[in-house]
Amino acid sequence: MRLTFLGAADGVTGSRHLVDTGDRQILLDCGLFQGWKLHRERNWAFPQALVGLDAVVLSHAHLDHSGWLPALVRHGFRGPIHAHPATIELAAVMLRDSARLQEEDARRANRYGYSRHAKALPLYTVKDAERALAQFVPLAPGRELRLGSARVRLSLTGHLLGACAVSLVAGGPRLLFSGDLGRRDDLLMPPPQPAPAADVLLVESTYGNRLHPREDGQERLAAIVRETAARGGSVLLPAFAVGRAQALVLVLQRLRAAGAIPRQLPIFVDSPMAVQATELYTRNGRSLRVAARELAHLLDGVRMVTEAAQSVRLANARFPRIVISASGMATGGRVLNHLKAMAPDARHAVVFAGFQVGGSRGARLLAGEREVKIHGELVPVRAAVHELQGFSGHADRDEILDWLRGLPKPPQRTFVVHGEPDAADALRSALQERLGWSGVSVPQHGQSVVL
Numbered sequence: 001m002r003l004t005f006l007g008a009a010d011g012v013t014g015s016r017h018l019v020d021t022g023d024r025q026i027l028l029d030c031g032l033f034q035g036w037k038l039h040r041e042r043n044w045a046f047p048q049a050l051v052g053l054d055a056v057v058l059s060h061a062h063l064d065h066s067g068w069l070p071a072l073v074r075h076g077f078r079g080p081i082h083a084h085p086a087t088i089e090l091a092a093v094m095l096r097d098s099a100r101l102q103e104e105d106a107r108r109a110n111r112y113g114y115s116r117h118a119k120a121l122p123l124y125t126v127k128d129a130e131r132a133l134a135q136f137v138p139l140a141p142g143r144e145l146r147l148g149s150a151r152v153r154l155s156l157t158g159h160l161l162g163a164c165a166v167s168l169v170a171g172g173p174r175l176l177f178s179g180d181l182g183r184r185d186d187l188l189m190p191p192p193q194p195a196p197a198a199d200v201l202l203v204e205s206t207y208g209n210r211l212h213p214r215e216d217g218q219e220r221l222a223a224i225v226r227e228t229a230a231r232g233g234s235v236l237l238p239a240f241a242v243g244r245a246q247a248l249v250l251v252l253q254r255l256r257a258a259g260a261i262p263r264q265l266p267i268f269v270d271s272p273m274a275v276q277a278t279e280l281y282t283r284n285g286r287s288l289r290v291a292a293r294e295l296a297h298l299l300d301g302v303r304m305v306t307e308a309a310q311s312v313r314l315a316n317a318r319f320p321r322i323v324i325s326a327s328g329m330a331t332g333g334r335v336l337n338h339l340k341a342m343a344p345d346a347r348h349a350v351v352f353a354g355f356q357v358g359g360s361r362g363a364r365l366l367a368g369e370r371e372v373k374i375h376g377e378l379v380p381v382r383a384a385v386h387e388l389q390g391f392s393g394h395a396d397r398d399e400i401l402d403w404l405r406g407l408p409k410p411p412q413r414t415f416v417v418h419g420e421p422d423a424a425d426a427l428r429s430a431l432q433e434r435l436g437w438s439g440v441s442v443p444q445h446g447q448s449v450v451l
Helices: 037-044 069-074 083-114 126-134 217-230 242-259 274-283 292-296 307-316 335-342 361-366 395-403 421-433
Strands: 002-007 016-020 024-027 056-058 081-083 135-138 145-147 149-154 164-169 174-177 200-204 237-238 268-269 302-305 320-324 349-352 372-373 377-380 384-387 413-417 448-450
Touching: 002 413, 024 164, 069 126, 081 083, 083 126, 083 135, 083 274, 126 135, 200 395, 217 237, 217 242, 217 349, 217 384, 237 335, 242 268, 242 274, 242 320, 268 274, 268 307, 274 292, 274 302, 302 307, 307 335, 320 335, 335 372, 335 377, 349 361, 361 372, 361 384, 377 413, 395 421, 413 421
Parallel strands: 024 056, 056 081, 081 135, 174 200, 200 413, 237 320, 237 349, 268 302, 268 320, 349 384
Antiparallel strands: 002 016, 002 448, 016 024, 145 149, 149 164, 164 174, 372 377
16 A cells, blocks of 8 residues: 655645555545645646546545545546535535636636736636536445445544545555544534544644633634624624534524624625535534524524625625625635725724634734735735634644544554644654654655555
């Protein structure tokens, strides 16, 4: 068995791990690179290692794990893409939206001339996304999938609807890919199922160098909303449309019911993808840890914005409001229109409630930059900018270690992936020093290992 790291090996995005079993080439995840330009440019290259690829197995639907699938299909891949049924439903929403944004960004760049190229082109199109979606094959957790000599199983990890770890056995070592691990006390999702036995482990390290704060994130959000409303401002919550947007609506509804935020302050969800994802979450309520009654009233009094013209009017409105909009790192989507309108005004507040990849617009705002470029224009930042770490859907260092303590025995080899360099190296050190494991390393991008 040969393992090649084609993404998420020197950063937290672009999850792609190629397993060569001898008779099959299987790609674990097919994610989009985000953040630093150096990483984003990898989206445009087709790795030669993927020539002859037989199948893809997805851990979950977030774009840094699934968002390069339309590009893979555009390059000629025609094999099956295996995933949890809920992942397939969410991927249909996310990949179509991502493709539409790719096309819109290219058109805007050509119209206003801020592309470095003679003609800006989308990374992929809606047609490419549709072709990719046609190649999905559902795989229920616990059910065995045969891919040549390989046997593949999924086990739930929380984090997101349908998120799973991937176990792969092909006559030799048992390989386990954690995907993204959820939290013990996540707002929406139950905790991860116990880790299956593994000889070779690929473990995520997004929060491998930190613990989630003990502060009450809900109360802090309530205080920000109250303070902003008192000065006549609005609150903008850039949010991942799938998972985070639904968690924020749930929290705001609880705060409103408790009288912790002004009841008359309107709440808007301005993201077609978030609107569709919310419908999927409510339909899959049995997979959540939210009570059925509360889930049934999740959208009471919340205004869902779907039409582009409605979004433009909302961005230009003058009344105080709470707006949840995607994308969560302010890298694209409708949130940019709101940010462009609100950032220059000191009355407003911008609140990030999720991990911000280095180099993203969200990371730069949290670093204190007082100007950001949006649609080719420099926009001054006078609004208050806040971070709410307690809303993350990722396990922190201790939660990752607790999940790994459940393994029947330590793996012979462990590769720490899907983390910024400092986070990945910190988790590597913790695995060696706290769990006493040997054979732990942080792989390099493009590295290939024979197991």
